[in-house]
Amino acid sequence: MSQFLIYAIPGLPYGCVFALVGVCLVLTYQTSGMFNLAFGAQAYVSAVIFYTTVEDHHWPLWLAAVFSVLVVGPLLGIALDRLLYRYMRASTTTVKLITAIGLSIGVPSIVDFFFGSSEKLNPPSIAPHAAHTYHLGSYYLDGNGLFTVVVTVVLVVGLGLLFRFTAVGLRMRAVVESPRMVQLAGISSERVSMLAWILSSMITALAGLMLAPIYHDVDVNNFNLVLVTSIAAAAIGGMSNLPLTLAGGLLLGVGQQVLAGYLPLNSILAEGLRPSFPFIVLVAVLLLSPAVRRGRSAPDPLSGCDPPPPPLAASLRGAGLDRVSRVGLPVFVVAVMYVTLFQLSEHYLGLMTEVAIYSIIFLSFTVVTGFSGQISLCQMTFAGFGAFTAGQLATDHGWPFLVAMVAGGFVAAVCGAVVALPALRLGGLYLALATLAFAVMADEFLFPLNDIGGGEAGVDVPRPVLGPIDFGADRSFFLLCFAILVLVSFVVILIRKGTIGTYLAAMRGSEVAASSIGINLTRAKITVFALSAGIAGIGGALLASQVQHADSESFVYQYSLVFVVLVLTTGARTVEGAINASLAYVAIPEILSHFGTLSVLEFALFGFGTIAYVKHPEGILEFQKRSSIRKFNQLRARMKHRQDRPLIHGDDSGPGGAESGGRAPGIAGEVAGLSGAGDVGD
Amino acid sequence: MSAGRPDDGFNDGAATPGGPSPSAPAPPPAPDQAPLLELEQVHAAYGPFRALFGVSIAVPRKSVVALLGPNGAGKSTVARVVTGLVPVSSGRVRFDGRDVTDVRTYQRARLGIAYAPEGRSVFSTLTVEENLALPARSDRGRAATAAALEKAFQAFPQLAARRRQRAGTLSGGEQRMLSLASVLVEPPLLLVVDELSLGLAAVVIDSVFQTLAAIRDAGTSLLIVEQHVDRALSLADHVVLLSKGEVVRQGPVDEMRALATSLPGM
Ligand SMILES: Nc1ncnc2c1ncn2[C@@H]1O[C@H](COP(=O)(O)OP(=O)(O)OP(=O)(O)O)[C@@H](O)[C@H]1O
Ligand SMILES: [Mg+2]
Numbered sequence: 001m002s003q004f005l006i007y008a009i010p011g012l013p014y015g016c017v018f019a020l021v022g023v024c025l026v027l028t029y030q031t032s033g034m035f036n037l038a039f040g041a042q043a044y045v046s047a048v049i050f051y052t053t054v055e056d057h058h059w060p061l062w063l064a065a066v067f068s069v070l071v072v073g074p075l076l077g078i079a080l081d082r083l084l085y086r087y088m089r090a091s092t093t094t095v096k097l098i099t100a101i102g103l104s105i106g107v108p109s110i111v112d113f114f115f116g117s118s119e120k121l122n123p124p125s126i127a128p129h130a131a132h133t134y135h136l137g138s139y140y141l142d143g144n145g146l147f148t149v150v151v152t153v154v155l156v157v158g159l160g161l162l163f164r165f166t167a168v169g170l171r172m173r174a175v176v177e178s179p180r181m182v183q184l185a186g187i188s189s190e191r192v193s194m195l196a197w198i199l200s201s202m203i204t205a206l207a208g209l210m211l212a213p214i215y216h217d218v219d220v221n222n223f224n225l226v227l228v229t230s231i232a233a234a235a236i237g238g239m240s241n242l243p244l245t246l247a248g249g250l251l252l253g254v255g256q257q258v259l260a261g262y263l264p265l266n267s268i269l270a271e272g273l274r275p276s277f278p279f280i281v282l283v284a285v286l287l288l289s290p291a292v293r294r295g296r297s298a299p300d301p302l303s304g305c306d307p308p309p310p311p312l313a314a315s316l317r318g319a320g321l322d323r324v325s326r327v328g329l330p331v332f333v334v335a336v337m338y339v340t341l342f343q344l345s346e347h348y349l350g351l352m353t354e355v356a357i358y359s360i361i362f363l364s365f366t367v368v369t370g371f372s373g374q375i376s377l378c379q380m381t382f383a384g385f386g387a388f389t390a391g392q393l394a395t396d397h398g399w400p401f402l403v404a405m406v407a408g409g410f411v412a413a414v415c416g417a418v419v420a421l422p423a424l425r426l427g428g429l430y431l432a433l434a435t436l437a438f439a440v441m442a443d444e445f446l447f448p449l450n451d452i453g454g455g456e457a458g459v460d461v462p463r464p465v466l467g468p469i470d471f472g473a474d475r476s477f478f479l480l481c482f483a484i485l486v487l488v489s490f491v492v493i494l495i496r497k498g499t500i501g502t503y504l505a506a507m508r509g510s511e512v513a514a515s516s517i518g519i520n521l522t523r524a525k526i527t528v529f530a531l532s533a534g535i536a537g538i539g540g541a542l543l544a545s546q547v548q549h550a551d552s553e554s555f556v557y558q559y560s561l562v563f564v565v566l567v568l569t570t571g572a573r574t575v576e577g578a579i580n581a582s583l584a585y586v587a588i589p590e591i592l593s594h595f596g597t598l599s600v601l602e603f604a605l606f607g608f609g610t611i612a613y614v615k616h617p618e619g620i621l622e623f624q625k626r627s628s629i630r631k632f633n634q635l636r637a638r639m640k641h642r643q644d645r646p647l648i649h650g651d652d653s654g655p656g657g658a659e660s661g662g663r664a665p666g667i668a669g670e671v672a673g674l675s676g677a678g679d680v681g682d
Numbered sequence: 683m684s685a686g687r688p689d690d691g692f693n694d695g696a697a698t699p700g701g702p703s704p705s706a707p708a709p710p711p712a713p714d715q716a717p718l719l720e721l722e723q724v725h726a727a728y729g730p731f732r733a734l735f736g737v738s739i740a741v742p743r744k745s746v747v748a749l750l751g752p753n754g755a756g757k758s759t760v761a762r763v764v765t766g767l768v769p770v771s772s773g774r775v776r777f778d779g780r781d782v783t784d785v786r787t788y789q790r791a792r793l794g795i796a797y798a799p800e801g802r803s804v805f806s807t808l809t810v811e812e813n814l815a816l817p818a819r820s821d822r823g824r825a826a827t828a829a830a831l832e833k834a835f836q837a838f839p840q841l842a843a844r845r846r847q848r849a850g851t852l853s854g855g856e857q858r859m860l861s862l863a864s865v866l867v868e869p870p871l872l873l874v875v876d877e878l879s880l881g882l883a884a885v886v887i888d889s890v891f892q893t894l895a896a897i898r899d900a901g902t903s904l905l906i907v908e909q910h911v912d913r914a915l916s917l918a919d920h921v922v923l924l925s926k927g928e929v930v931r932q933g934p935v936d937e938m939r940a941l942a943t944s945l946p947g948m
Contacts, residue, residue: 170808174816177805180767184799185817185864186791301803304758305767307729 005139007261008254013145013214015253016152020207021226022233022245023156024200029239030176031196034085035429037100037436039230040223041107042201043208046073047218048111050209051120065126069205077201081194088614089179090306093428094568095617097375099610102565105558106607108220113600120218126209148210155203156246163242172196176240180302221558225275228440229253231433232278235285239429252277275444279437286422286430337482341475349474353546354586355579356481360488361539362567362578368532369564370572371496372504372525375432377560378419378439379536382412384555385442386537387544388452391459401464401545409537416533417526424525439557447552458551461544481542488535489575495531500524562606569609571619716779718743718903719764719795719872724773726763733759735927736773741872741920746894746904748914748935751924757907758800760924761874764905765797766790778871791817794871800880800907802857804864806850810841813849814864834863837893854881862890869897874905879913891917915939 021039029035036042050068053059059067080103088096127147133140141149163169171192174182179189208223215222229252236248256274263269340352361383368376386408393404423434447453463472464480471477495501503524506517544550566585571577588606592599609620616623717740726734733756741747749757762768763775766787775783782790791797796817805813814834815827835842838859844852849860858881865873875894879887887910895917898904908914915921921938923930931941 170812170816173812174805174808177807180787181799181803181805182816183787184765184767184791184797186788187816188786188788301801302767302799305728305762307727307731 002138003261004258007258009139009141010145011254011257012141012250013148013210013253014256015250016148017207017211017214017226017249018230018233018253019246019249020152020155020203021230022237022249023159023242024203024207025230025234026237026239026242026245027159027172027196028200029234031172032081032085032193033089034096034100035433036200037097037227038080038103038107039204039227040220041104042073042076042204043211043223044108044218044220045076045111045208046205047123047208047212047223048115048120050126051123051212051218052115054124055120061124061126065209069202069209073201073205074198076205077197078194080201081197084611084614085193085197086190091614092617094369094373094375095614097429097432098565098568099614101377101561102569102607102610102613104224104607105562105565106604106610109601109603109607113597113604117600122216123212123218125213127213144210144213148214151206151210155206156242159199159242168192168195178300178302180300180305225440225444228437229278231437232281232285235282235430235433236289238289248281252281272445272449276441279434279441282434282437283422286434340478346474349478350546351586351590353474353478353481355582356478356485357539357542357546358582358585359485359579360481360542361536362563362581363485363488363492363575364532364534364536364539365564365567366492366572366575366578367495367535368529369568370574370577371501372507372528374420374424374525374529375428375564376416376420376435376529376532377432377564378435378442378557379532379563380540380555380559381439381442381557382416382533382536383540383543384447384453384550385415386412386534386540387461387550387555388447388454388459389537390541391454391461391544391550394462395460400466401462401541402466405464405538405541405545408541409534412537412540413530413534417530419533420526420529424522424529436557439560443552443556447555453550453552456551458549458554459544461541461548461550463545463548477546481546484538484542488538491535492575495528500527504528562603565610565613566606569613569620573619577619716776717741718778719905720774720776721760721763722774722776724760724763724775725771726759726768727771728768732771733768733927734763737924737927737929739922739929739932741903741905743903744898744901745919746898746906746917747920747922748918749905749907749922749924750911750914751930754926755924756927757924758876759927761797761799761876761905761907764872764874765795767797795874796865796868796870796872797874798861798865798876798878800877802854803861804849804852804857806848808849809846810849810852810860811845813860814867817864817867830867834867837866837889838863855883855886858882859886866893866897869900869902871901872903872905873897876907878906878908879910887913 025036025039046068049072050064053064053067054061084099084103088099091099125144125147127144129143132143134143134146161169163173171182171187172195174185174187175189175192175196179193182189182192207226211223211226212218230249233245233248233252236251237243237245256277259273259277263273340349344352361379364379364382365376368374368379386405388408389411390401390404390408393399393407394401399407419435419438420431423431448455453459463470463477465471469476471480503519503521506519507521507524540550540555544554563581563585567578567581570581570584585606589599589602592602592605612620719739719741721737721739724734724737725732737756737760739747739749739760749760751757759768763770766782766785770783773783774781777790777793777795780793782793785793805816808816811831814831835845840856841859841863844856849857852860862875865875873894878890878894882890891913894904894906898917904917906914906917915935915938918935920932921935922932923938923941931938
């Protein structure tokens with residue numbers, strides 16, 4: 001027992017922070033429907049401001065703490081709520097998640113722009129007597145840890161009392177169920193949600209201040225790792241139950257330490273356990289918890305006031321435009337190829353190769369998100385599995401690279417199926433969270449392993465050789481990548497037009513209806529998820545082959561987050577969208593690099609692209625294309641003096657809404673934002 | 683309340699849906715003669731799906747208007763437009779002498795529009811008491827809230843026994859009672875009730891109608907949607923017949939009785 005406590009007690013501060021952050025996640029998720037994946041970014045803002053005011057401007061600790069927790073934190077919460085979240089109440093899960101991820105990418109980049117991206121080591125603690133060690137018999141806890149525990153207890157008890165016994169708490173609980181019914185009671189539901197945001201932003205800021213000293217560094221990555229563990233805590237609470245979330249957080253914090261303590265020192269298990277814990281717990285909860293499996297218990301009784309989600313639109317493109325693009329596309333492609341191969345310098349040739357490779361990886365998003373409406377936050381992890389498998393097989397076992405690459409794709413696909421299995425039935429949010437936790441586990445545990453990522457040294461990945469043709473030279477490698485891109489594009493189009501694509505289209509219209517006509521949804525979803533992971537794996541192998549190396553840093557989860565935001569903002573439903581996203585990803589840093597300090601803002605640019613996404617969930621590109629098609633059609637109609645405009649109103653009523661005529665609406669609301677185009681023909 | 687004064691804001695002829703735009707609205711009459719609620723040429727839609735086509739309805743002060751029509755006629759939509767849950771795409775909504783077309787739902791509630799939606803519209807995770815306490819204005823203090831609660835329990839004694847039970851665990855009829863009780867906690871100026879008697883036992887319906895008559899006498903106007911035409915007509919002063927999103931006929935209850943009972947699909 002005493003041995004247990006020796007391990008358990010140092011885990012308490014961690015557990016408290018996990019619990020606190022988990023409670024914040026539940027609070028905002030319930031009152032505003034936003035799952036705050038931008039927690040890390042928010043905590044980072046306050047922690048950096050605290051650090052800067054204390055270290056650079058020599059403010060007294062208490063003043064800096066009050067300023068960053070009680071002023072900066074809430075202001076940020078209000079700003080986000082007023083400028084962004086308020087307009088997203090009716091948005092789909094996908095849009096909400098992507099927006100939060102966009103913020104989590106964009107905000108730290110802005111912070112670094114203003115406060116410098118240098119390391120901020122040894123941040124001061126706000127705890128009184130932080131360095132003092134408190135003894136309790138043979139157990140001890142340092143001042144910062146004790147302070148964290150005390151603050152958590154006070155806050156959680158306070159929140160509990162607030163919820164149970166005050167009018168504000170009652171309103172917050174009511175808003176959870178139906179903001180509209182709260183309004184009918186004469187209460188501004190928006191003010192209630194804003195209050196919840198202010199509250200949770202304050203706690204978030206405080207968590208940031210308490211966490212930084214534990215890690216001896218102000219680093220947004222640490223906050224994000226805490227977020228992932230707290231997600232598991234929130235999942236234990238079924239995303240709704242605060243006491244359970246609290247218990248979950250404590251369990252995770254203490255459990256990590258205790259297990260690590262009992263396992264042999266420096267063993268793989270001990271090393272890997274901590275980073276794997278969130279994923280394992282999350283999967284366990286997804287599989288076992290009846291509350292989670294039931295989903296949200298109380299639907300809004302007034303949901304009948306909402307219009308149905310937009311139906312699937314038929315092909316929007318007229319035959320004329322189709323013909324133009326059928327001729328235009330090959331001409332364009334040949335022109336690009338010619339210029340790339342014969343005109344560009346080595347440097348730009350390399351960039352174009354990257355464009356082709358990233359296009360392949362991005363096409364994996366097209367398949368998983370664009371076609372089936374699921375969000376995966378670990379596509380780069382799958383790419384990593386592809387790359388490491390290919391590298392190990394080719395270098396150590398002498399396989400021809402192209403064969404090894406296909407094997408890599410296969411391994412990635414298997415990983416994809418395994419990861420998706422527990423979460424797929426629950427869809428949307430849970431799948432996204434499970435994939436995020438998986439990505440973190442891979443980064444921290446799997447990829448650094450010698451047998452997977454080659455340890456410190458990484459893995460050497462050769463350039464391909466195909467019989468007599470050596471793709472070692474950059475030009476021929478570009479050609480190969482381009483050929484594979486074309487191949488993958490065809491596969492993607494085939495998926496969409498084939499059986500699976502049809503199933504998925506039916507599923508996006510209405511899951512219930514689709515399953516009622518005998519479509520096995522789970523199998524279709526898993527197939528798609530695995531295919532997408534496989535495509536990412538092939539892309540990852542090529543990516544590593546280009547630089548002929550891969551290590552555990554090459555495929556960290558941050559890439560996946562940036563990519564998912566990027567692809568969805570440009571347009572996740574078409575091959576074109578993926579290629580454009582890839583162009584943007586390669587070109588923007590290249591352009592920014594000519595502007596010195598501005599290059600910090602690269603991720604801000606990608607991140608805040610999501611604001612455009614909120615307005616055009618079908619993707620910016622898709623939106624542009626559609627509005628020009630619409631204008632083109634209007635023009636044609638006017639010239640023909642035909643009056644065949646549909647008898648429904650609504651000029652821009654969401655994706656596919658206006659054009660689709662009065663077709664029968666689907667039931668599924670979840671993927672409404674993504675359920676627009678069965679997408680333009682190619 | 684006498685039924686059918688000719689000067690209380692009703693035109694007896696059929697409305698002119700889709701007709702010329704509401705160009706020249708009559709000059710506003712003196713405030714106490716003007717109807718409490720007035721919809722003027724209201725068009726409304728759910729996204730791309732249109733539901734109301736130029737509906738004009740007036741609810742005079744201290745009177746009961748019954749909204750009748752076949753399924754899908756747009757009765758619930760009218761109720762949602764009145765409360766602001768569904769925005770109008772064109773037309774005006776006036777309440778108590780002011781234009782509330784762009785006023786938010788919660789502000790309309792504060793102005794005195796209460797709404798009992800159709801179905802089990804309760805907060806299922808809150809207890810019965812909490813459901814009733816929510817709309818009670820917080821600025822009146824605990825004593826007033828408690829008094830309002832007691833009144834609600836008097837009207838629906840069955841709820842009193844279950845005051846600490848979660849509303850989600852009540853029976854369908856009890857939930858319906860609860861949602862009616864929560865709009866009656868604070869007597870509003872206008873009470874909009876959708877599918878009043880759906881799911882309630884005959885005895886309960888009788889007592890609900892008595893309660894409604896009582897609050898009508900206390901000065902509240904009512905806009906009720908009711909499938910039991912006879913019951914509706916027994917309480918109503920005026921009747922509005924709605925079909926396919928348009929007002930077919932409206933007028934004092936005496937003139938409308940024969941027509942309302944003979945309408946197909948009702
Ligand atoms: N959320 C919605 N989305 C799209 N159309 C809707 C929605 N709610 C109602 N409608 C449509 O609006 C029209 C009017 O509906 P409404 O609910 O107002 O009818 P109702 O008169 O209340 O019918 P009932 O007697 O069946 O309750 C119907 O054609 C209906 O299909
Ligand atoms: Mg109805």
